[in-house]
Every structure is written in C-alpha cells, then in structure tokens.
Amino acid sequence: MGFWKKxxxxxxxxxxxxxxxxxxxxxxxxxxxxxxxxxxxxxxAVIATIILQEMAARLGLITQxxxxxxxxSEITNPSARILSIALVFIAIVFGNAAYEAGNISGSALGISxxxxxxxxxxxxxxxxxxxxxxxxxxxxxERILIGLVLLMSIVFILTAIVIQPNVSEIFSGxxxxxxxxESQLAILALIGTTVVPYNLFLHASSVSQKWKKKEQLxxxxxxxxxxxxxxxxxxMAIVITSAAALFGKGSVANINDMALQLEPLMGSWARIFLAxxxxxxxxxxxITAPLAAALTAKGIFHWDGDEKSFMFRLxxxxxxxxxxxxxxxxxxxxEVIRVAQIANGILLPVVVFFLIYISNKKSLLGNFTxxxxxxxxxGIVILVSLIISFRxxxxxxxxI
Numbered sequence: 001m002g003f004w005k006k007x008x009x010x011x012x013x014x015x016x017x018x019x020x021x022x023x024x025x026x027x028x029x030x031x032x033x034x035x036x037x038x039x040x041x042x043x044x045a046v047i048a049t050i051i052l053q054e055m056a057a058r059l060g061l062i063t064q065x066x067x068x069x070x071x072x073s074e075i076t077n078p079s080a081r082i083l084s085i086a087l088v089f090i091a092i093v094f095g096n097a098a099y100e101a102g103n104i105s106g107s108a109l110g111i112s113x114x115x116x117x118x119x120x121x122x123x124x125x126x127x128x129x130x131x132x133x134x135x136x137x138x139x140x141x142e143r144i145l146i147g148l149v150l151l152m153s154i155v156f157i158l159t160a161i162v163i164q165p166n167v168s169e170i171f172s173g174x175x176x177x178x179x180x181x182e183s184q185l186a187i188l189a190l191i192g193t194t195v196v197p198y199n200l201f202l203h204a205s206s207v208s209q210k211w212k213k214k215e216q217l218x219x220x221x222x223x224x225x226x227x228x229x230x231x232x233x234x235x236m237a238i239v240i241t242s243a244a245a246l247f248g249k250g251s252v253a254n255i256n257d258m259a260l261q262l263e264p265l266m267g268s269w270a271r272i273f274l275a276x277x278x279x280x281x282x283x284x285x286x287i288t289a290p291l292a293a294a295l296t297a298k299g300i301f302h303w304d305g306d307e308k309s310f311m312f313r314l315x316x317x318x319x320x321x322x323x324x325x326x327x328x329x330x331x332x333x334x335e336v337i338r339v340a341q342i343a344n345g346i347l348l349p350v351v352v353f354f355l356i357y358i359s360n361k362k363s364l365l366g367n368f369t370x371x372x373x374x375x376x377x378x379g380i381v382i383l384v385s386l387i388i389s390f391r392x393x394x395x396x397x398x399x400i
Contacts (some may be wrong), residue, residue, distance in 0.1 A: 010060075010206040011227035013288075014053055014199045019153060020232055021106020021278050022099070022193045026338045027235050028258050030186050031242030032251065036166070039239060041187050043174055045088030045194035046232030048381045052352060054224050055359045055374060056200040060207030061220055062368045067204040068299025070358045085300050087350055093319060095347040096293040097197050098351030100323025102340030103289060104129075105333035107282020111124035113255035113275040129286040134315055136307060152277030153234040159265040160237040165244040189338055192345030194235060195381065198292040200355055204294050214368070252334060277306045286323070290316035349382045356382075 002038050008179040030038050056067055063070060071088060075081045108121035179187070236282040238261075242252075252258055255275055261268035297303070303311050327336060356378050359370045370378075 010057065010203055010210055011053065011224045013206060014049075014196075014203050015227045015231035016150075017199055017202065017285060017288050017292075017370040018049075018194055018196045018233055019281065020103055021109065021282045022102045022215035022337050022341050023235055023259070024152075024238060024278060024281060025102075025106060025109075025252075025334055026186075026189045026193045027238035028242040028246075028261065029334065029338065030190060031239040031244075032246040032257075033259075034183055034186060034251070035243045035247040036169045036188060036240065037178045038176045038183060038186060039170065039173035039236060040175065041190045041230060042194065042235050042239065044384070045191050046228060046235070047208075048191075048377070049195050049199075049232070050225055050228050051374065051377045052200060052355060052381065053203050053228060054221055054371065055355055055378065056204040057207045057211075057220055057224055058217065058368060059355075059359060059365065061217060062214060062365050063212045064208045064212075065204070066295065066299040066360065067201045067355065068296045069302070070204075070361075070364060071354055072300050072302060072362050074358055074364055084354065088300055089297060091197055091347045091350045092201060092296045093315065095344060096289045097319045097322035098326075098340045098343040099198070099325035100286060100289045100319050100340075102123055102323075102337040103282050103285040104323050104327040104329075106283075107279050107286060108327060109255055109333040110275040110278025110280075110282060113259075113278075114272060120328065122324055125283065126320060126327075128283065129290070129320055130317070132287055133290060133320070134313070139174050139390035152273070152281070153237075155262060155265060155273065155277075156237040159262055160240040160244075163244045163261075163264045165240050170240060175214050184388060185338075185342055188345040188385075189341040190347065191385060191388070192341040192343065194232070195348055196377060197342060197347055197351040198289060198296065200351055201296040201299070202292040205299070207333070219369070233395060239278060254334075268344055273398070286320070289323075290319040293319045328354065343362050345385060345388070350383045352378055352382050352385075 027042075045246055059065070059067060066236050068088065071325060072081065075084050088268045104125050107125045111121050111125075166167075207220070241261040242258075245264070246252070250257075255278070256271060259271040262274055266273050294307070294312045297315045298312055301311075303309065305312065327333075330366070356370070356375060358364065359374065362369055
C-alpha cells in the first residue's frame with residue numbers, strides 16, 4: 001500500500017471538515033486577542049479528537065455500521081431509544097445547521113473580499129451547495145476544494161516559520177494552561193471547531209469504504225493519528241501567525257485584517273490568497289455538513305433508500321436552508337462563525353456520551369470495546385466541555 005493510501009483516507013476527510021472557515025476565523029481571532037496563551041486548548045482538542053475519532057472509526061471497522069445505526073440497534077428500551085434518537089437528532093441536525101451558517105458565512109467572507117458585497121453571496125453559495133448535493137457529483141468537486149484548503153494550510157505553516165515567532169512563548173502557551181473569564185467563550189469555540197460532533201458520525205460511516213478487516217485496526221489508528229495530527233498542526237500555525245502579526249493591534253473585523261498575518265510570506269497577494277482559501281473551505285464544509293446530518297438521520301431512523309431518497313434530501317435541504325438563512329440575516333460573518341463553533345462545543349458532550357456508551361457494548365464490538373484509558377480520556381472531554389459551557393453561560397447570564 002502506497003504512502004498516500006496508507007496514511008490518508010477517511011480520517012483525512014475528518015481533517016478537511018474541521019479545517020474550514022470556522023477554524024481559520026476562530027484561530028485567527030484567538031491569536032489576535034490572546035496571543036499564544038490558548039495553544040494548550042488546541043493541544044487538548046487535538047488529542048481529544050484523535051481519541052474520539054479512533055472510537056468512531058473502530059466502531060465503523062468492526063461493525064461496518066454508522067454511529068447512528070449502532071445507537072438505534074443497541075438501545076432496546078422503547079422510551080430510552082426515543083429519547084436517545086431525539087437527543088442525537090437535535091444535536092446533529094440543529095448543530096450542523098449552526099455550523100452550516102458558519103461555513104456559508106466564511107465562504108461569503110472570502111469571495112466578498114475579492115468581489116465586494118454588492119451580490120448576496122450567502123444565497124449564491126447556498127444555491128451552489130444545493131446543486132452539488134442534489135446532483136450528487138460531490139467527490140470530484142470536494143477533491144478540488146480540499147486541495148485548495150490544503151494549499152492554504154501549507155502557506156499558514158510556512159508563514160508560521162517565516163514570521164519567526166517567540167518560541168518560548170509558544171511552548172508556554174502549549175504546556176502551561178491559562179484560563180480567564182474573558183477567554184471562556186474562546187476556549188469553547190476552539191474545542192467546538194476542532195472536536196466536531198458530526199465528524200464522529202461521518203467517520204464511522206465512511207470507514208467501511210476503505211477498511212474491511214479487523215486486522216487493519218492498527219493501520220486505521222495510524223491513519224487517524226497522522227491525519228488529525230496534521231490538522232492540529234495547521235490550526236496551531238494559524239494561531240501562531242495571527243499572534244505574531246496581530247496580537248495587541250486591535251480586533252479582527254474583516255478579511256483584510258485576517259490577511260495581515262500572511263503578508264510576511266504572500267505580500268500583496270495575501271488578501272486574494274486568503275479569500276480563495278476561505279471560499280474553498282466554506283464550500284467544501286457547506287457540502288459535508290448537510291450530508292453528514294442526512295447520513296446520521298438515515299442511520300438512526302433506519303430509512304430505506306439511497307442518497308437520492310426524499311427524506312435524505314429533506315434533511316440536508318433543511319440544514320442547508322437554515323444555514324443559508326442565518327448567513328443572510330445581516331450578522332457579522334465572523335460573529336456567526338464564532339457562535340457556530342461555540343454551539344458545537346456545547347453539543348459535544350451529548351454526542352460523546354452516546355459514543356462512549358456504544359463503544360463499551362460487548363454485544364456490538366466484542367473484544368474491541370473501549371479500554372479503561374479510552375473511557376477516562378473521553379470522560380475528561382465531556383467534563384471539560386461541560387465545565388467550560390457552564391462557566392461561559394454563567395458569565396453571560398449570571399445563573400449563580
């Protein structure tokens with residue numbers, strides 16, 4: 001098996017899904033507002049993503065089922081099943097609708113940076129995503145868009161080297177956690193843009209396309225670690241470049257502000273290059289998020305038919321429509337993106353709870369259930385997300 005086939009596959013799709021306009025925007029804002037001090041959150045989020053995605057991928061390999069199908073088949077009590085399906089459906093479909101608003105807003109932010117705001121770009125982007133999803137010619141277009149996103153990612157990594165950041169401050173930010181009332185929502189957004197709930201469903205469903213045998217589990221784990229590790233490196237590079245170029249120079253309001261961090265490498269081309277990357281990342285994620293929601297709904301409701309069935313199309317149309325509507329509502333694209341990532345962070349504990357439950361079912365996974373270390377680490381993810389969510393809400397609404 002060649003290098004590409006061995007180390008890049010379903011996990012690469014997961015990485016491409018979370019390296020979208022949300023990650024680019026949130027990481028830029030975090031670097032601008034907090035410098036290197038929140039790099040530890042990304043380190044935590046990347047480790048959490050590797051652990052959780054391995055659990056989802058292992059489930060997909062051993063059972064050749066998606067996570068939604070597994071939840072439906074393993075929760076046999078009628079009341080518990082209805083409650084579980086409702087919770088997962090709400091978390092994924094409505095969570096993806098919020099995420100979709102961020103995707104479309106990010107793509108619109110990119111293209112408007114080149115062509116201006118005289119055209120309703122969110123509507124145009126929504127229509128483009130609709131046509132691609134309806135026709136079903138997704139693979140080729142996604143490969144082109146993912147290629148553009150990867151190119152943008154390489155530029156950020158090179159810029160992080162060229163800009164000569166303060167290495168000691170980077171290590172402090174990575175390994176010495178800092179936490180303040182001002183950074184709580186930023187921390188939640190960083191977790192939400194990296195540990196994406198719908199990716200757990202997407203990964204479990206897509207694994208069977210490449211991995212068929214239980215003996216391939218070790219190869220699957222290597223692929224998972226490599227692909228998501230690269231994604232984490234890209235996210236950290238974005239924080240580093242923005243911290244080095246923009247920290248202490250005011251808030252990020254538009255794409256011109258965001259492009260400043262790439263000028264040490266790209267010069268006058270920085271704005272156009274970043275706009276193209278944002279557009280590609282937004283369109284790619286705008287296709288993936290509704291599709292993942294529809295796949296999840298199909299699994300948990302056990303619908304018959306293929307990806308052209310009425311109910312399948314209804315779900316992705318709902319997610320796409322809600323995302324487009326919110327993106328067109330006149331809110332700041334950067335704020336829409338940040339809120340979408342925060343929503344993901346809030347919904348994460350619900351999905352992770354079900355993933356842990358399913359991954360411990362011997363009736364489903366046999367000898368491939370979670371080891372104690374898996375449960376401990378996944379439990380920490382739930383705990384941290386819940387604590388930060390509560391503290392963030394408390395700081396806004398003053399519950400106690």
